[in-house]
Amino acid sequence: MEFLPADLVLNIVMLGLLFLILLGFVVLLTFIYKFLTNWLEYLQKEKTAGTEQIRHEAQQEAQNILESANKEATQIISDTGKKASDILEEMEGMSEESKQKLSDTLSKTSANLLKIYETNIKKQKSESLQALANLTENIDKSLSKEVGEFEKLLREETVESKEKIREKLLKKYEKLDNELQDYKSRRMKELDSSLYDILYNVTEEVLGKGLNMDEHRKLILESLDDAKKRDLFGNSG
Amino acid sequence: MNLAKKLRTYDNAVELKYFVEDLKLNLSKDKRKSVKSVLEEESNGMKDLFLDLLNESNISISDSSAVTDFLGDIINKINNFERVNLVVAVDPDEDLIKTVADWIQDKVDKSIILKIDVDPDILGGIKVTYKGKYLDLSLNNKLNGIFKSKDILKI
Secondary structure (H helix, E strand, C coil), X not given: CCCCCCXXXXXXXXHHHHHHHXXXXXXXXHHHHHHHHHHHHHHHHHHHHCCHHHHHHHHHHHHHHHHHHHHHHHXXXXXXXXXXXXXXXXXXXXXXXXXXXXXXXXXXXXXXXXXXXXXXXXXXXXXXXXXXHHHHHHHHHHHHHXXXXXXXXXXXXXXXXXXXXXXXXXXXXXXXXXXXXXXXXHHHHHHHHHHHXXXXXXXXXXXXXXXXXXXXXXXXXXXXXXXXXXXXXXXXX | XXXXXXXXXXXXXXHXXXXXXXXXXXXXXXXXXXXXXXXXXXXXXXHXXXXXXXXXXXXCCCCHHHHHHHHHHHHHHHHHCEEEEEEECCCCCHHHHHHHHHHHHHHCCCCEEEEEEECHHHCCEEEEEECCEEEEEEHHHHHHHHHHCXXXXXX
């Protein structure tokens, strides 16, 4: 701290002045910010309304604000200088104890300001982190929801397709089964018919050639008895 | 005289009828000819049967009038025969014909003669028609019945 003057009072005064100058700049910047904000609003109005009148009014307003800010800044700086001068004057009449108290107060104030600043920074940081966390969480939720819906849709379509394919396969299977049954039935009838034809022919062949005259005679007499039993000859005999 | 028993079959009856009609015609053509001389000219297989019938009926061959009446009587009897139509599977021998004819004579009517046709396709048994009624009692028919009802599977 060798670049500072050795006199404590002078240091305090310088610090106070510096503080006031900074405050003036802050006020000036605030007015500039306000001016620019209003300017942008007017520009937007102009964009939407599209009238020269609005632009002119905006320019006028901006000019007024700028001038007002300039005046206020000038006034503040002037007041600051005056206050610094007053302080300087008061300092000269102050005792060592008072000077020490003032120094402590300023230090405390600076410390408080620093603390408030740090608190705000921390709060801002915390809020930013919270917002980031919320944003991440929201994105996560939104993504999960989207993925869930997509999965659901995919599943529904897959299940639906599966069901359709199953139905088609079942119908095809039933048709094939019916055709097979028809074919089986037809073939079985043909087979039956062929089998009976073969059996009949074999039996016919065997019986036709196999009976001797005595067997024929026996069969004829049995048939005549049968005919009589069936009343073919009526009351004759 | 049981003419049907002697003739047995319709074919024999028809043959005898033709023989008798022929004889009757020959006798009427030349009335001076004796029955004996006309018969001697005949070579038909029915001649012996006819002579047997005359003998059984105690009619003398020299009695032309009685013989002429007898001829008419035979024709009438043949015309009045009842006929049983039989279809058999084999060509029947005399023994089979006699057996069947005897059965008919004994169990149905003495004035029935047989009309027999042969059809090997019936395999065995008979198809019989009598007075407009018909029965198929052939082996072929029975087999068809069995095969149609699929009873063969149970055999």
